[in-house]
Amino acid sequence: MFFRPRAEVQGRLHEPGLALHVEDLTVSYHARPVLWDIDLDVPPGVMAAIVGPNGAGKSTLIKAVLELVPKTAGHVRVFGAPYARARKRVAYVPQRSSVDWDFPTTALDVVMMGRYGHLGWLRRPGRETRAQAMAALGQVGMAAYADRQISQLSGGQQQRVFLARALVQEADLYLLDEPMAGVDATTERAIVKLLQGLRDRGRTVVVVHHDLQTVRRYYDWMVILNVRVIAQGPVAEVHTAENLRRAYGGQIALIDAAPEAPAGAGTM
Amino acid sequence: MGLVEILSDHTLQTVAIGAAILGAVSGVLGAFAVLRQQSLMGDALSHAALPGICLGFLWAGSRDLGAILGGALAAGALAALTVMAMTRLTRLKTDAALGSVLSFYFALGIVLLTLIQRQAGAGQAGLEAFLFGQAAAILREDLQVMGVLALASLGAVALLWKEFKLVTFDPVFARTLGLPVVALEAVLTVMVAVAVVIGLQMVGVVLMAAMIVAPAVAARQWVTRLGPMVVISAAIGMGAGVTGALISAMGRGLATGPLVVLAASAAVLVSILLAPGRGVIWDWMKRRAERRALGGQRVLTAIHALAAEHGDPEYPAEQSMLDVYFGGGTAAALDRLEARGAVRRAAHFRTEGVHWVLTPQGQAEAEDILAGGEGDRP
Numbered sequence: 001m002f003f004r005p006r007a008e009v010q011g012r013l014h015e016p017g018l019a020l021h022v023e024d025l026t027v028s029y030h031a032r033p034v035l036w037d038i039d040l041d042v043p044p045g046v047m048a049a050i051v052g053p054n055g056a057g058k059s060t061l062i063k064a065v066l067e068l069v070p071k072t073a074g075h076v077r078v079f080g081a082p083y084a085r086a087r088k089r090v091a092y093v094p095q096r097s098s099v100d101w102d103f104p105t106t107a108l109d110v111v112m113m114g115r116y117g118h119l120g121w122l123r124r125p126g127r128e129t130r131a132q133a134m135a136a137l138g139q140v141g142m143a144a145y146a147d148r149q150i151s152q153l154s155g156g157q158q159q160r161v162f163l164a165r166a167l168v169q170e171a172d173l174y175l176l177d178e179p180m181a182g183v184d185a186t187t188e189r190a191i192v193k194l195l196q197g198l199r200d201r202g203r204t205v206v207v208v209h210h211d212l213q214t215v216r217r218y219y220d221w222m223v224i225l226n227v228r229v230i231a232q233g234p235v236a237e238v239h240t241a242e243n244l245r246r247a248y249g250g251q252i253a254l255i256d257a258a259p260e261a262p263a264g265a266g267t268m
Numbered sequence: 269m270g271l272v273e274i275l276s277d278h279t280l281q282t283v284a285i286g287a288a289i290l291g292a293v294s295g296v297l298g299a300f301a302v303l304r305q306q307s308l309m310g311d312a313l314s315h316a317a318l319p320g321i322c323l324g325f326l327w328a329g330s331r332d333l334g335a336i337l338g339g340a341l342a343a344g345a346l347a348a349l350t351v352m353a354m355t356r357l358t359r360l361k362t363d364a365a366l367g368s369v370l371s372f373y374f375a376l377g378i379v380l381l382t383l384i385q386r387q388a389g390a391g392q393a394g395l396e397a398f399l400f401g402q403a404a405a406i407l408r409e410d411l412q413v414m415g416v417l418a419l420a421s422l423g424a425v426a427l428l429w430k431e432f433k434l435v436t437f438d439p440v441f442a443r444t445l446g447l448p449v450v451a452l453e454a455v456l457t458v459m460v461a462v463a464v465v466i467g468l469q470m471v472g473v474v475l476m477a478a479m480i481v482a483p484a485v486a487a488r489q490w491v492t493r494l495g496p497m498v499v500i501s502a503a504i505g506m507g508a509g510v511t512g513a514l515i516s517a518m519g520r521g522l523a524t525g526p527l528v529v530l531a532a533s534a535a536v537l538v539s540i541l542l543a544p545g546r547g548v549i550w551d552w553m554k555r556r557a558e559r560r561a562l563g564g565q566r567v568l569t570a571i572h573a574l575a576a577e578h579g580d581p582e583y584p585a586e587q588s589m590l591d592v593y594f595g596g597g598t599a600a601a602l603d604r605l606e607a608r609g610a611v612r613r614a615a616h617f618r619t620e621g622v623h624w625v626l627t628p629q630g631q632a633e634a635e636d637i638l639a640g641g642e643g644d645r646p
Contacts, residue, residue: 066444084446092444099438103303104488104497113434117445122427149492165441 016080019044019173019204020065025074027057027064034060036227038074042206044172047199048221049209049235053248056226058208059095062175066092078173088117091171093162095178101151107161108133108146114165129168136164141190156187163191174198176207192218215239280517283403283470285411287509287528290470290479293418294463295505296425298484299498300456303436308363309348309457310480312370314464314473316347318377321398321468322384331394333410337465344461347373352454377473401472401525403513414466421459425498432456433494470509471525479505482532489543508532563601565637566594568610571626572634581631584614584623605630 015021022040026033035057042048050058063069065076067083078086091114111133112125119125137143140160145153153161159179166174174195180188195205196218209215215222215235222238224230224247231243294310301309317340324339325331347369354365381395397405425432434442435452443449460480467476487501512528544550570593575583590598602624605611610630614623626634 068440068443087444087446090444092441094438094440098440100303100305103437104491104494105433105437106493109493110437113430113438113441116430116434116442116447119430121431124430 013080014077015041017044018042018077019046019079020206021077021080022061022065023075023077025061025064025076026072027060027069028072033072033227035064038225038229040223040229040232042204042221042223044079044204045199045202046221047195047205047207047219048223049207049215049219050223050225051209051212051215051247052225052230056247058225059177061225062092062177062206062208065175066090086173088169089172091166091169091174093166093174093176093179095181096155096159096162101153101158103150105150106147107137107142107150107153107157107164110150110161111136111164111168114168117169132168133164136167137161139167140164140194154184156183159183160187160190163194167194172203174203174205176205178208178210181210212244277517279404280513282406282408282411283516283524284510284513286403286406286414286470287513287524288506289411289414289418289509290463290467291483291505291507291509291528291532292502293421293466293505294476294479295483295487295501295503296422296498297456297460297463298480298482298505299487299494299501300425300432300436301460301480302484302488303494304453304456306362306457307481307485308366308370308477309351310460310464311477312347312351312366312373313344313457313461314467314476314480315370315377316373317341317344317461317464317468317476318398318473319343319373319380320377321395321473322377322380325384325395326380333413336398337413337468340468341461341465343373344464345458348454348457348461352457374473397472398468399472399474400523401468401470401475403470403516403524406469410469417462417466421462424455424459428452428455436494471528475525475529478529478532479508482529482536483508486532486535486539489539489546492545504532504535508535560601560604563598564605564610567598567601568605568626568630568634569637570594571611571624572631572638575626575631582614582625584625587622587624590624 018041020040020042022038025035025038025040027035034055038061040061050061052058060069064071065078065083076083078090083090108130112129114136115125115129115132119129134143134146137146140163142157142160142164145157145161150158150161163176163179166176176195179191179195183191195207199205199220207219209219216239219235221233222235223232224238224243226247230247231238231240298310301307320339320341320343321336322339323343324336327339328335350369351362351365354360354369355362358365360368384395394405431442431447431452434445435447435449435456439449439453442452463480464473464476467479471479483501483505484497486504487497490500491497508531509528511531512524512526515527515531516522516524539547541547541549567590570590571583571585574585575581587598587602590602602611606613606624609627610633611624612627614625
């Protein structure tokens with residue numbers, strides 16, 4: 001019921017075979033382009049990483065898809081439809097720092113918020129919603145923390161709560177903004193396994209990712225971004241030194257010279 | 269006056285009921301305002317009500333309560349919209365926008381007030397009662413107006429509970445679900461203006477902000493969930509209202525409004541100091557316990573290290589030497605360790621002074637600490 005089709009949106013499907021289709025997208029803040037003429041296609045059923053240096057516009061790209069920031073130009077299609085009409089097929093995991101974790105609420109409560117869109121106005125979350133939220137908490141290994149106040153969770157646990165909230169949305173396209181930033185290694189492994197499980201069940205997962213070292217291991221699709229799209233496609237084809245150099249410029253030396261060191265680039 | 273007489277007094281009943289209504293509404297709406305980090309919004313809205321009061325008076329040509337409260341509500345809503353527009357359209361931060369709006373509207377109100385007083389003759393309009401409130405002037409009919417406004421706003425909160433909760437916790441996520449976030453935030457803000465209007469006669473524009481902020485801040489200390497916070501906040505608001513009304517009725521001619529605010533502030537003080545989990549004293553005691561535990565652990569491992577060095581698990585460590593080693597008194601820490609059976613006093617065959625030996629329990633604890641087990645710390 002939150003779903004409000006807009007009059008100005010065309011009714012016909014466009015590129016329905018793609019999970020995400022972005023065309024001619026430009027976003028600017030105060031006349032400075034943050035994203036410039038982005039053309040992007042993500043096929044369904046892949047797990048895609050969006051990588052790029054600081055200020056490349058990775059988060060902005062996701063926010064523009066979700067209509068959280070105004071587009072200067074261009075349009076977005078999700079499974080062929082405008083986002084406003086495909087809203088229920090999309091789940092979003094914002095950066096953990098985007099909310100006040102001292103808010104008086106429990107982990108279970110936060111996860112149940114993922115069902116609010118399906119519940120619609122006036123309906124309270126009931127036993128069924130509760131069960132769904134508990135199941136999702138179980139999937140992220142947080143069932144024991146359901147009644148814990150969210151300020152008492154560690155960063156990694158908070159991130160997993162956000163992930164569970166996206167899981168209960170039962171979406172087809174998952175957009176995650178740096179879900180592995182600042183979490184411990186155990187949590188990172190759990191998150192990756194979970195996202196790969198979603199992909200294996202045919203869902204599409206798009207992740208803003210900051211650690212170039214792990215891209216090959218975690219993902220099968222990749223978008224390299226630096227205001228413009230530098231390269232996109234299967235990781236095996238796109239993850240090349242040449243492409244990374246074009247995106248990261250001087251910072252690439254770090255990656256080439258010290259493959260074992262944590263990536264110095266793109267920690268935001 | 270005896271208590272029974274006070275309680276059966278007609279005026280007091282009216283004032284107490286009014287104060288309770290005000291406390292409940294401002295407590296509920298204040299909870300959302302405080303959590304949205306808009307505590308100052310109540311301040312801006314109440315100060316902004318003053319020009320509305322004056323314009324309502326001028327429009328009606330008399331001290332007609334409907335016109336005055338209508339004007340106050342309109343001015344408050346206009347001020348809230350001004351703040352929203354300033355933060356959205358300019359680069360001003362919310363605090364700066366609130367500050368400028370608050371002072372602009374209040375100054376405008378004072379100018380109008382002065383004009384009206386000059387026109388009508390000093391004191392005749394009686395509008396200055398709205399500055400600090402005049403609870404005794406509240407009539408039974410006014411309670412009806414207040415009650416209707418209160419029911420309307422509390423009903424809206426009950427109906428839109430989950431929407432308000434989500435918009436308060438995570439507005440960005442709320443937008444991705446398709447919620448009209450701006451509209452919901454506007455409704456929350458306008459309802460704060462309604463609460464202000466309810467409280468104008470009671471506590472006045474200057475102190476009204478406290479009624480929005482204080483119950484919510486106090487309630488936040490005691491709870492871990494939004495539902496209980498809103499309920500406790502309302503209860504504290506009502507309690508403060510009735511307390512203020514009672515103290516005022518007991519004599520000395522003290523004004524009700526400031527007493528209500530003082531009662532709410534007392535609740536804040538108690539909550540900030542005493543609430544388990546968040547209170548200052550609780551926090552202080554927890555930190556002291558942690559510091560002591562850490563001190564005990566250090567002494568325990570030091571004795572353990574000395575014993576290991578001497579190849580004797582029963583090696584008696586001299587207290588004065590431990591003092592030197594830690595650069596201070598270890599007596600208190602050793603006494604606490606002794607009390608729970610981790611160390612015991614021992615005599616040394618050559619030297620004077622107190623010596624300490626690890627008990628088997630103390631040895632196990634020391635080894636546990638050294639193995640990296642940090643006990644029950646998270």
